[in-house]
Every structure is written in structure tokens, then in C-alpha cells.
Amino acid sequence: MHVLIINGSPRIKAHSNTDKIIDKFGEGLKEAGSTYVQYEVSDRKQWDAIRDAFAKAENILIAIPLYVENIPGLLLEFLETVPARKGDANIAFILQGGFAEGIQLRCGEEYLKILTKQLGCNYKGTLVKGDNFSIRFFEGKQRDKVTGPYKNMGVIFGKNGDFNAEECRKFTGPEIFPAPTRLLIGTIFKTVAKKGFAQIAKGWDCTTPLDFRPY
């Protein structure tokens, strides 16, 4: 199977978490004997080429970071210019986000079913997973720990051509965290995470507190 992969992230490729996810997923695809070509919606110079590829592809996969409960405005802007297919293409999605619980991504996932119809494609499912905010701040093994599991999803997709397998459904992790876990994570938010964010900000030459009110 040959897959057209569109990275729907507005963030430039170098810093795109979605790109790092596609890398691992692509490794799995190749292992399953599939091939893929990848384009970036963040680069407007590629829009004509993506549109052409979209018009011809049999298998399309759009990888998307959740932006305010749905797909990013920039990706919407691009897709508004894409002519719909006539039921002659399969489409699947990778939907990823920062918040860790599955429930956070369900509203976005629901839209992808609507979008599939609008684009005249056949829906092959959405791979849903959060807790990906840190990818851009990690390197090497630490990053692999977050993105690595996507490789196996690539293998499964390469074999099945969809995300309907039970393993893909389970990949999301918990829909919500149980109360004791929330209590624990809530404590981490106030301590370790807060320090971590301050550290990142310092590395970015930030000189104001993160809860600063400029207006």
C-alpha cells in the first residue's frame, strides 16, 4: 500500500510534534511493506503539490494536532481549497494533542467523520492519543519513549489499511483518569510540571512569570 501522509500541523516541520509522530508511524508502515510520501501543510509553498497528490491518492492519512477541540484553522483553510473525491479514496487520521485523556480528543475525532464525507472519501478510522505536548522539548531516548509506540500502529495500519483493530482503539489510553490518579497528577502539575515549564521558559529567554498578565 502506498500512503499519502499530510502533516496537518501549522507548526514548522522542525518543531512539529506531529512530524515526529509520523516519523515513527512511517517506520512501522515500511516494516509492513508499505510506502509513503509526506507533505507539510505548514509550508504554503507545498499546497499546490498536496492538492494534486490528494486528487490522485488511493490512501490518504492526515496527521493532526488538536487545536481548540477541532482541526487547526490553517488546515481548514487548506482543505477548503481541495476538490472533494468521488468515493474513490480511503482516508484515515492520526489525531494527537497535549492533554493526556482520550475524552479531550473525541470532539475533534467526531469532526473527522464529518470531514471525510465532505471530502468524498471512505473513512478508515482515527488513531487518537494525547499526552504529546513534550515531544518538541525532548531528544533521543526520551523522545522515543513518547513517539516510539506509534511505530507498531504504523505496522498495523500498513497491514490493515485502517485503524479498526482493537489495539488501535486501546492506543488512546484512559478516557479519563480515576480520582486518585487525578489527585496525584494534580500535585505533579503544581510542583514538578511547574518547575519543568519554568525551565523550558528560561531556555527560551523568557524573563516574565508564566502567569503574567500583559493586558
Next chain:
Amino acid sequence: MILIVNTTEDRGITGTLAALLDSQNKEYEVIEASSLEIKPCIGCNFCWLKTPGVCSIKDDYEQILKKIIKADQLWVISDTALGFIDHKGKNIFDRILPIATMYLRFVGDQMRHVPRYDGQTDVGIIYKGTLEREYAQRWTERCALNFDSKSLGVYGEDELKEAAACMS
């Protein structure tokens, strides 16, 4: 204060709303965004981690953001595409991120960002064209969760009276 951001080029909708709100002696402000430059969010995270509260994109959105912070209600008037509000309408929401901080907390059983400011801004949608209405309602409710506020609903351009009745 009621803030109405019109991302369509149709001034008729805002004209009708203004007349309705005037007749009800309600305070409101209209921003005609079609004459402004509003770029899409690029997810740089600068508003959370480099210049807290300030967007790295220097365009006309800043004046809208400043008003959203003080508004009791934000109404976005949007064209539609692909069964949803179009990218111009969505960009108004995507660019709102500086009103949240990087910090996280649980609200009920879900993670949320800690708000940067004290007030809550309820959100409503007025659309021109066709969209999947049930979905749009669900989406607006999810948006409101992020603002620690509530959804004011989703109204078609033929339901401006109903929308105006919810404005306060």
C-alpha cells in the same frame, strides 16, 4: 460587555444585530474582522513559554484578544465550509490561546489550562451558510469548557432574534 466579531463580509448580519441590541438597550461592541489582518495560529507556544500572554504573530488579532479578556460574551459570526465554521471563524478561537497559561489543573474530571485572567467569557456562534449544527453545538460547548465559561449556542443567520435574546 457583549463582543461581536464578524469574520464574514456580510455587514447585514451585524447591522441587524446592532438594531436588535439597540432596541433592547444592551451594551455591545462589533468588530468587523473581514477588514483586519488575522493570521492562523502556528502553535509556536510562545504565548505560554516565551512571552507569556503575548502572541508572537503581530497582526490585528491583539486588539480582539484585549477585548475578549474583558468581555462577558464573545459572539463569532462565521461563514461555513466543510460542514463547520470556516477557517476565518476558527482562527478567532485558535488565536485565543494567550488567555490561558501553560499551567495545568483538573476541572471536574478533565485537565484544563489555568486561565490567565479572572473574568469568564461565554461563547456563541452565528453562522452564514450550512454546517452540521448538532456538531457545532457540541464543539461550542467544548470550547466553553476551555474558557471556564458556558456555551451560548449556535444560531443561523435567520435566527438573529433568538441570538440577540441570549446576548447580555
